[in-house]
Amino acid sequence: MKDIAALEKNVPAAALTYDIDSVYNDFPILHKPIRDKELIFLDNAASTQKPQIVIDTINRYYQEENANIHRGVYYLSEVATRKYEEARETVRKFLNAASEKEIIFTSGTTDSINLVANAFGREFFKPGDEILITTMEHHSNIVPWQMICEDTGAKLRVAPINDQGELLIDEFEEMINSRTKLISVVYVSNSLGTVNPVEKIISLARSQNVPVLLDAAQAVAHTPIDVQKLDCDFLAFSSHKIFGPTGVGVLYGKEKHLEKMRPFKGGGDMILQVTFEKTTYNALPHKFEAGTPNMAGVIGLASAIDYVTSVGLEKIHAYEKMVLDYGTELLADIDELRIIGTAAEKSGAISFIIDNVHPHDIGTWVDRDGIAIRAGHHCTQPVMDRLCIPATSRASIALYNRKSDFDALASSLKTIIEVFR
């Protein structure tokens, strides 16, 4: 994550804020009352809301621009193809990737990780090889590796965390060895909000020549990412978590890896030439995009990225930290409440439990006050087991949340604590 303190030294304070009211007004759904109450949306780690401009872009695509891409010679197909490829350039710039060849459109983070697991893991892992992940991974960064391990005889190793929900970096370092063939870690934990020391992780991996995949699902909407500066080998994220439509995601991969990888899916668009004797694959990035892609989705994602960029991720990062700190303090003040995940570096989410009140009951209760939070294991069962809790409630923010959202949450929580007393 960016060092905000350092940033502030170079940039005047005013430059690090944005007009929250105007941003809030960009999202139509936030203005639709829920059971006559103002919607307070605090489940952004699960999925984010969409600004009007993204909705309009998708509408316009279907009303004025729709046709299959990379095929037709007619006007509409050319428009759609151009928009689709411009979207790739938007993503490339957003991540500062070296080349558009390194940007693969997928259906989401899960799909991106599965692509690497199959096209890289299944291809190159040998019995006895190791894949290193952490205890705080989302199921989507656990299960694909387990499946590949089963098929290849490779071994999945899991680096431990402490009670605060921080990666134990010394143990992590010790687990990297000559058998380690890939390190795949979550950038920001969706269930605890922990920001992992990805720079450090990547530099440790470099010293042993191990490629690193970053699950950036919870990072992209909250912090600037520069894949060249990070020097990660792969990076995955989902459009729907950065104000774009569902069903689209991105896999960034270094060209040198992608070139060597075999396509994971076969079909149209990913080929150069097909005969029954032999098929030659298309060039990057198309060799990984079999079939008609989610064109409207990709174009919608580009519009979401343009939106985020126009607000500015550095500003979003600074603003959200202020809101998260405020919320953390407010919730920590409630005696019966315990915050789960108290890493020094946090972003986006506050997980908590309340004595004698199950997260599900909390979720139902605050919902009646118009507040949307998540209850459960957040697809991170191993980390719940590690912390010896079955589930948490989680409030997670995005650029449109306000401090007052946490005032409302805290006050609703106080009433349920009273009722369950």
Next chain:
Amino acid sequence: MDELRELYQQVILDHNKNPKNYGKPEAHSHDSEGYNPLCGDRIHVYAEIEDEIIKSVRFEGSGCAISKASASVMTTMLIGKTVAEAKSIFDGFQEMITADVNSSPNYDKMGKLAVFSGVREFPTRVKCASLAWHTALAAIDKSDDVVSTE
């Protein structure tokens, strides 16, 4: 907030706090584990059945107030009933918690289970209320030879 108060009636809150027949029994003839992958709720139901009559039912696990209270009330309902009676009680219960929100059914026949009538206002919580029942029925349906030796 009225539906909320109806969902979280005092009886439910009390059962949640002090569940009846909680904890693993010394012996049992039937048992089953229930799991709600959506929320991570887990329940283990143990039953002692003799000649088609449910002699005892106990449960343990972790879950929300609705699932815990439902399990607790269920154990008090099932003890002494025949297996067939248990199934018909469950059918009535399931019908009640999934009834249309706009209907006004008569819950008099439901006895103690009527406290769960508010669940129908909360479709996402129906599974919480029925988890214990599904688990108990799965336990009952298991043949006698799965007796635990512990």
